[in-house]
Amino acid sequence: MTCRRVGALLEAYADGELEAEAVLDVEAHLADCNGCSSRLQLEHAVKKSLRRQVYAEAQPNDAFRERILASFRAEAERTAVANLDEPSHRSGMLSWSSIVPLAAAAAMALLWSAKVSDPKQxxxxxxxxxxxxxxxxxxxxxxxxxxxxxxxxxxxxxxxxxxxxxxxxxxxxxxxxxxxxxxxxxxxxxxxxxxxxxxxxxxxxxxxxxxxxxxxxxxxxxxxxxxxxxxxxxxxxxxxxxxxxxxxxxxxxxxxxxxxxxxxxxxxxxxxxxxxxxx
Ligand SMILES: [Zn+2]
The missing domain is CATH 3.30.200.100 (MucB/RseB, C-terminal domain)
Incomplete structure (x- = not known):
């Protein structure tokens, strides 16, 4: 593989998005080529600082988390009451009042999983x-x-x-x-x-x-x-x-x-x- 070809694949390689065969070719080249190795290091450094910034901005703060939890609690109470007299529940169908908190929970799960894959690690x-x-x-x-x-x-x-x-x-x-x-x-x-x-x-x-x-x-x-x-x-x-x-x-x-x-x-x-x- 030429430096030019490796250069074109470097970003995908750093993202772990290359096919196994291409990974082997790129790694074989990197093992012998200081120029491309340095470029890869630079690629990692740039990605790392970018990721750090993006994740820092995506961190849910305490006030936000508290608001979401409060709305879960309120929704849970409403759903409990609704369950008693809503026919749709007795027929096994989900009502909007239970679907909305599920969607919110999924959104929170996403935020938390973003936190778990912390770029510092x-x-x-x-x-x-x-x-x-x-x-x-x-x-x-x-x-x-x-x-x-x-x-x-x-x-x-x-x-x-x-x-x-x-x-x-x-x-x-x-x-x-x-x-x-x-x-x-x-x-x-x-x-x-x-x-x-x-x-x-x-x-x-x-x-x-x-x-x-x-x-x-x-x-x-x-x-x-x-x-x-x-x-x-x-x-x-x-x-x-x-x-x-x-x-x-x-x-x-x-x-x-x-x-x-x-x-x-x-x-x-x-x-x-x-x-x-x-x-
Ligand atoms: Zn090279």
Whole structure:
């Protein structure tokens, strides 16, 4: 792909709107081209500040929220009274008095969901040394998919002796892979395996906690962006990013270049706590 062709696709790429095949082509080019990588960083920076402004203006303020809630309450009272004597209710039809609050509720839900996808939680800011090829919501989604794929994979482990993890995995993964005992959670060690996440070698370490499977991933955090659609939380002063994929909770953290991720069917809080305990 030429720089010109990539330039034309960059905005759609940053929005996560490209077809999978085009994403691969663009990422292959970005990996080798500093010019286009910088343009992408600029694209992200501009979008981020734009989004911040739009969302700031779209935030419902307290007075507005109070007005809506008051009108819900009034409407609910009216509907309760209407229910007693309105034939349409007895025949199972919705009257306008119940449809209007539903529409208002839907509008509120929209406002609240806009709030949840806060732009401050989106991908790493330019200047961070994240590999540009893996920046963007679409690639975080893809990473989550692969973390879940590897989590539910039941193939045999490569390493079952905890003492061998470091020497077997560090050369491949590129960062130290220490055995996380997770003893404080009563975890039973199942074994480790070298897997690929977003084409990067990653250590997958499996445990059982109260009969629930927990996979701890260790990777070189330069290869991954921890951002939107993951939610940023702070646990014990350390930022942790959490989210859900296909019914599994995922929690990830970056500790001085060593990336950790936990995939589990335990809850989001448990996953976040486990990932925060890793160093
Ligand atoms: Zn280029």
């Amino acid at each position: 989106s991908a790493k800011t330019p200047g961070n040394k994240t590999t540009i090829a893996s920046v963007g919501p679409a690639s975080v989604e893809q990473m989550l998919e692969e973390l879940v794929d590897r989590h539910i994979d039941r193939s045999k482990p490569d390493v079952t002796e905890p003492a061998l993890l470091l020497e077997r995995m560090e050369p491949e993964v590129g960062v130290p892979v220490h055995f996380p005992s997770l003893a404080q959670y009563g975890a039973r060690w199942q074994g480790g395996k070298l897997v690929k996440i977003r084409q990067e070698p990653t250590a997958s370490l499996k445990f059982l906690v109260d009969g629930h499977r927990v996979t701890v991933y260790v990777f070189n955090s330069e290869h991954f962006a921890l951002g939107s659609p993951l939610k940023r939380r702070v646990i014990g002063d350390e930022p942790v990013y959490t989210g859900w994929k296909r019914g599994y909770s995922i929690a990830t953290a970056d500790r001085h270049g060593i990336g950790y991720a936990v995939a589990t069917d335990l809850g989001e809080d448990e996953g976040a706590e486990i990932v925060a305990s890793l160093h």
